[in-house]
Amino acid sequence: MMSLFRWIGRFEGLSFLLLLGIAMPLKYIWGQPEAVRIVGMAHGGLFLAYVAMANYVALALGWSKRVWFLSMVASVLPLGTFIFEKKYLSETGSLPKK
Template structure:
């Protein structure tokens, strides 16, 4: 179980960072300076990490026996900037 939680924490951290980089660096580069290349790279990485986060949250919810409400909160945190940091601190041991 510890390895599973550690893996999910790493995925959660990376997903949060990729989302912030996408919103804070890649999107301005695309729309202000017309450089879409970074959105393609960071966007793909974020997409993969997002899917891993969702799958990991569902798996961890079964291990930790989260209520449906807790799972939905953790899933909602994946679409809010800095949300995964909150979810990790609040709901993971």
């Protein structure tokens, strides 16, 4: 369960960076909106999967409200999911209840 959550977070974070760093410049600088359509749709699906999985994992593992809130904030910040994983998700799959 935690491994799946980590991977969804990694893909969600990567898709967000691709959207901001490649697709948006292609649209607004070079007038090619197709990349935003494709990457944006993928990112939207991964974002929803991340939020749903974060809620599921938070309930299953008894995360504190603070940690749950930080997981939600991480989903809307560039590099947020990577930082959240590094700081709060231990290698053993458990989470400190801070």
